[in-house]
Amino acid sequence: MGRLILTVDDSSTMRQMITFTLKGAGFDVLEAGDGVEALGVAAGKKLDLIITDVNMPRMDGITLVQRLRALPEFKFTPILVLTTESDASMKQKGKEAGATGWIVKPFSPEKLLDVVNKVL
Amino acid sequence: MSPPVPLVHGRASKYLDRNFNRQAMKILPGEFYATAEDEVIVTVLGSCVAACVMDPIAMVGGMNHFMLPVKQGERDPDVFFAARYGAAAMEYLINNLLHLGAQRDRLVAKAFGGGKVMRGMSTDVGGQNVDFVREFLRNEGIPLWSEDMGGPYPRKVYFFPHTGQVLVKRMESTHNDTVLNRELTYIQEVVGRPMNGDVELFT
Structure with missing residues (x-):
């Protein structure tokens, strides 16, 4: 079985693009x-x-990272933030919440896969 | 830090529009503007599209102006990936509206542009932009209240975010060089630029 990735985005267009990229590289993907x-x-x-x-x-990505980090099973799971936000203070919040990395949209498929493979 | 996309919020220029007796914000290809003020947002479109997105209850609205960076003769998967630009252009606008107090489930849109105005282009760049914006809105469940897209003319669009009203002027000349040159410069900038936002690993 391939590696399992959960992608979270309120835009279904964006989810489709991320899923397409990841599935093309052999990953299994869940969406929310x-x-x-x-x-x-x-x-x-x-x-x-x-x-x-x-x-x-309902719940933003920074809060999600905090909530996941509070759960023992996701304490060490890599979490990447993929967003249009490029503000340094926002990145800092993500880092403090426990995110592994920050990617600013639009992403290139190659770059996304490169980062994914780095953190896995 | 380089901007992730040529979606420059700050470069847009504001002036007092005497016809409408309001502050007017003129946006260029690659830009967007979102506001809670009673202003008018103006743009001129050739084959680019502009989505006017608003929350009529919160009375906030905004407009973007973009095109998909599709090189001539590219195949479908490339069109799919080029849509990342369009998706990002839409998301930048929508996120700014949400910051201004809009609610996602109340958003509605009007869309304009996508004319077949570029001479010497075998690909219908405008048509691809029109298809993208329609599909994006459908996908996201944002109702498309009205549109004026396609056809051989450039358009001048005035959007009043407080009322949601839009005035569209179909321009006579399909040889409006200023519009075409701006779009060509923009598309070259987009196509020539690597499609990458910044990446930072915290560990």
Whole structure:
């Protein structure tokens, strides 16, 4: 079985693009539309990586990272933030929440896969 | 730090529009502007498209102006990947609206442009932009309230975010060189630039 990645983004267009890129590289992919859904999807799963957007309804990506880090099973799972936010203070928040890395959209498929392979 | 996409918020220029007695923000290809003020957002479109997105209850709205960086003769998968630019252009606008107090489930859109105005281009660049914006909005569940897209003319668009009203002027000449040159410069900039935002690993 391939490695399992959860991608979290409120834009279904963006989710499709991320999933297309990851599946093309042989990964298994789960999707969620916001932080709340992501916590539900992640529960009880063995995830190898989580990729999340920041600005989402119900629960934003930074809060999601904090919540995941508070769970023993995701304490050390790599979490990448993939967002249009490039503000240094926002990045700092992501880092403090426990994110592994920060990627600013738009992403190139090659670069995304490069970063994914680095953190896995 | 280099900007992730040529979506420059700050380069847009504001002036007092005497016809509408309002502050007017003129945006160029690659730019976007979102506001909660009673202003008018103006742009001139050739084959580019502009999405006017608003939350009519929060009375915030904004406009972007973009095109997909598709090189002539490229195949479908490349069109798919080029859509990342369009998706990012839409997301930048939508995120700014949310920051201004809009709610995602109340967003509605109007879309303009995508004319077939570029001479010497075998690919229908405008048509690809039109397809993209329609599909994006459908995908995201954002209702497309009205549109004026396609056809052989450049357009001048005035968007009033407070009321959601849009005035579209179809321009006579398809040989409007200023519009075409701006779009050509923009598309060359986009195509020539690596499609990468910044990456930072914290560990």
